[in-house]
Amino acid sequence: HHKTLLEPKLGAGIWFVANVNGVMLPISARILSFEKGLRLSWGGPENPLLRLAASAEHFLTIEETGPEQCRLVHGERMSGIVPDAVWPVLARSKPAYEAMNAALKTRAEAKHRKL
Numbered sequence: 001h002h003k004t005l006l007e008p009k010l011g012a013g014i015w016f017v018a019n020v021n022g023v024m025l026p027i028s029a030r031i032l033s034f035e036k037g038l039r040l041s042w043g044g045p046e047n048p049l050l051r052l053a054a055s056a057e058h059f060l061t062i063e064e065t066g067p068e069q070c071r072l073v074h075g076e077r078m079s080g081i082v083p084d085a086v087w088p089v090l091a092r093s094k095p096a097y098e099a100m101n102a103a104l105k106t107r108a109e110a111k112h113r114k115l
Helices: 048-053 083-091 094-114
Strands: 013-020 023-035 039-044 055-066 069-079
Touching: 023 055, 069 094
Parallel strands: none
Antiparallel strands: 013 023, 023 039, 039 055, 055 069
């Protein structure tokens, strides 16, 4: 089965399901920034009332660290009234983020070896 990957478009809506400690959460967001090979960020929720309670921007950036080397920076910025209250729960998601980052690293390195 072949998947076609589309280039993200600034402002485009995206929808996905996040597994947070075994709880499947539907997420809707918008692409906030995209620079091919350098940066991708998305944020949400799209609903303005929900954004007052809690919103987040997630980002991935690639930083060159030397010839044939780079660093992937994966982060998030949260705002609103709820994030401080639920941060202890969200912090337990760290293993899922680490697994995603490791999978991205493996995939990127495998693609690089093919070049």
